[in-house]
Amino acid sequence: MAQRVLIVGASVGGATAAITLRNLGIETVLLEKELVKAKPCGGAVPPAAFHEFDLPQSLIDRKVKQCLIVSPSGQETHVPVMGSVPSDDDYVAMVRREVFDGFLRERAQQRGAELIHGQLVGLQVEPHGVTATYRSMSDGREAKLTADVVIGADGAYSPTARMLGLPNLPRAVAIQERIALPPSKMARWEETADLYLGREVSPDLYAWAFPKCDHIAVGIGAGPGHTAKAKQLLANLKARLGPALDHGRLILREAHVLPMEPRKQMAFDRAMLIGDAAGLVVHTSGEGIYWAMKSGQIAAQVLAHALDTPDAAHLRLYEQLWWQQYGTMYTFLRWLQRWGYGNERQMEVFTEMCRNIDVQRLTFDSYMYKQMTPGPWLAQMRMTWDIINAQARNYVRRRTPLREQETYAVV
Structure with a gap:
């Protein structure tokens, strides 16, 4: 043989x-x-894959150049997709x-x-x-x-x-819906992907809204112990997106599991x-x-x-x-997931941390080129200082999550 x-x-x-x-x-x-x-999937691919595996750009639905991170309390961080040295590869490819x-x-x-x-x-x-x-x-x-x-x-x-x-x-579950939106609504996600944090949308991971060619993929991830709540978490995410999904048409609902x-x-x-x-x-x-x-x-x-x-x-x-x-x-990202998503106060700290330009550039250096690049000592000091301040702000005075703000408003 x-x-x-x-x-x-x-x-x-x-x-x-x-x-x-x-x-x-x-x-x-x-x-x-x-x-x-x-296969159900958020469909985010780094530019490195297209170079290393000789893939045509025609496979890309959209090139995401901005990420919006929203904390449990609603504070927002806008992160440009940009490495330490600007290049044509400063994007996240979205594919089907x-x-x-x-x-x-x-x-x-x-x-x-x-x-x-x-x-x-x-x-x-x-x-x-x-x-x-x-x-x-x-x-x-x-x-x-x-x-x-x-x-x-x-x-x-x-x-x-x-x-x-x-x-x-051990496995996590991800569930998402593909939703077709009118052009006026799709413009919101032209080059932007959203990440949402908070226990009402994802107790230990995150939720997302990713743009594709003619629709957005709206989904949540839930780790072991939270998978039974996946459908409710997705419904909460859609409620949180609110008017942004008006006049949307459901194309497909899909779910898959991820090894943890x-x-x-x-x-x-x-x-x-x-x-x-x-x-x-x-x-x-x-x-x-x-x-x-x-x-x-x-x-x-x-x-x-x-x-x-x-x-x-x-x-x-x-x-x-x-x-x-x-x-x-792998070791660092495992630690970061536990540290950043451990509870809602840490999710607030994580959102604030992402405003630091050194954090942004080091994050996308590692994402786009798949290499852990140690930051200069001055950048490390700035990041450490910002993290300490964010920890102090969010643990001394707890922010009010969105769902509680809405409850107080009704009362």
């Missing part, structure tokens, strides 16, 4: 892994159960997953990857290879295929991980996990698209050099390279 790789999941991570493997001349099969419905994923999947096929429309129902990893059982989505029949290695790129619920005997990861912790191990004998299946979603922002693509690329590159001996000892180079490059960023 010719050496080949089975990739379970043909979304951004799986498709990128397939493209990378085919560029290296390795026979590749993609198994995907859903080829019609788009049905367009973005479809492009990558088609590119993988053009490079020679085989695409099977089926659902994984069984997986055996043995010393000599991998045997997968799948159910055809067209006629329901079961079939088997063999490969040298399997890559699980099948999301937060990952059947691949489950069949490898791995535990579930990376897996301690992402590579095994003849098996690897990437993207959401590996828990590679960053805290604070919940960003996953770039990380799925990058993990797929790195895993494929490591695998290409280890196909003759695809055991854990060789394949775990993938996770070693990953954490060497991105470990500091």
Whole structure:
């Protein structure tokens, strides 16, 4: 049998892994159960992805150049999307997953990857290879295929991980609605994305309004312990947006889950996990698209050099390279999520902190270029001073949240 790789999941991570493997001349099969419905997602992609993966600008619905952050009490911070050195890459790309994923999947096929429309129902990893059982989505029949290695790129619920005997990861839920607005209303979000904080819209993450080509995506994220309230949180967000959604038409309501912790191990004998299946979603922002693509690329590159001996000892180079490059960023963003979203007073502090120009530039440097850039000592002192002052203001005298202001007004 010719050496080949089975990739379970043909979304951004799986498709990128397939493209990378085919560029290296390795026979590749993609198994995907859903080829019609788009994966629910906010759809924010950094400019780095378009350069690193040679993606056309035509995939971008809108380029966001301003972010509006609204605290629980209603204080607003307007943040320009700009790094330390102004460039043409000072934007956040907004994409629709049905367009973005479809492009990558088609590119993988053009490079020679085989695409099977089926659902994984069984997986055996043995010393000599991998045997997968799948159910055809067209006629329901079961079939088997063999490969040298399997890559699980099948999301937060990952059947691949489950069949490898791995535990579930803690998960957050995200629910959003796509709402078509008249042009006069869409102008509000021409180049702006909104983030909303507060326990009535998201107790431990954030809520959003992201612009797309002809609509906005309005959604919320809720961590473990709050997922049962997701629908009510979304309704609260829409109420908070109020007249901005007048005359809007619901196009689609969608929900998905996000892993909240990376897996301690992402590579095994003849098996690897990437993207959401590996828990590679960053805290604070919940960003996953770039990380799925990058993990797929790195895993494929490591695998290409280890196909003759695809055991854990060789394949775990993938996770070693990953954490060497991105470990500091993941650790910092995990801490920032707990610190900034821990309670409503901290959310007020977080909103104020984002007014600091040094915070803004360092944030977008790391977002756009995926590198943790240490700030000059003077900038660090300014940031520290502003944070101390914001902590004092918000803990000495608590701000009144919007919902309580409205209650007092009625009384």
